[in-house]
Amino acid sequence: MHKHTHLPSAFLLAVVAASVFAGSRMTAQQPGARLAAQNRPIVVRDTGDSVAVYSEEQATEGQAVYKKSCAECHELDEFTNSDFKGKWVGRPLFELFEQIRTTMPDGDPGTLPREEYGATVAYILKLNGLPAGTTRLATDSVALSAITFKLPASAP
Numbered sequence: 165m166h167k168h169t170h171l172p173s174a175f176l177l178a179v180v181a182a183s184v185f186a187g188s189r190m191t192a193q194q195p196g197a198r199l200a201a202q203n204r205p206i207v208v209r210d211t212g213d214s215v216a217v218y219s220e221e222q223a224t225e226g227q228a229v230y231k232k233s234c235a236e237c238h239e240l241d242e243f244t245n246s247d248f249k250g251k252w253v254g255r256p257l258f259e260l261f262e263q264i265r266t267t268m269p270d271g272d273p274g275t276l277p278r279e280e281y282g283a284t285v286a287y288i289l290k291l292n293g294l295p296a297g298t299t300r301l302a303t304d305s306v307a308l309s310a311i312t313f314k315l316p317a318s319a320p
């Protein structure tokens with residue numbers, strides 16, 4: 165499980181940390197899955213090796229939150245268009261989360277449970293073509309700050 169010499173050096177520390185914390189239960193997962201399990205993943209573009217930072221279930225919850233609390237004002241493409249990407253891609257995921265949590269729903273900011281804000285962020289990642297994994301996106305500031313919102317190599 166230590167075949168990580170091909171990884172970018174920025175990953176090495178995290179991979180080592182993941183190995184330490186994950187212990188012996190780790191199976192033959194992708195390096196990204198290991199990082200996600202550690203909640204300190206980075207969504208990578210350049211290697212084409214996007215790390216899964218949210219779960220499918222969480223994105224589905226986010227879709228429900230969107231329908232309930234966001235759809236009256238937002239079309240889905242507002243979360244994937246070039247304006248949106250230009251503004252948010254390359255920044256820590258925490259900034260997007262905080263922006264939504266502290267300003268949305270417009271006129272009633274901060275009224276949703278934190279988990280629901282996290283789910284909307286997971287849904288937004290899914291809409292942008294990022295892969296789902298087995299670990300939910302944590303909603304604490306430390307974990308979210310460690311994740312950079314980048315697009316998969318296949319994204320336009």
Ligand code: HEC
Pocket residue numbers: 229230233234235236237238247248251263264268269270271284
């Ligand atoms: C009552 C209408 C309304 C609702 C409901 C609403 N929004 Fe908004 N949202 C807005 C408006 C208006 C803006 C633009 C505010 C601005 O730019 O100052 C905005 C801006 C945003 C932005 C920033 C977009 C950008 O590129 O900067 C995001 C992200 C966002 N909303 C997400 C959400 C999510 C997620 C929900 C549901 C949890 C939601 N909004 C619910 C009206 C709404």
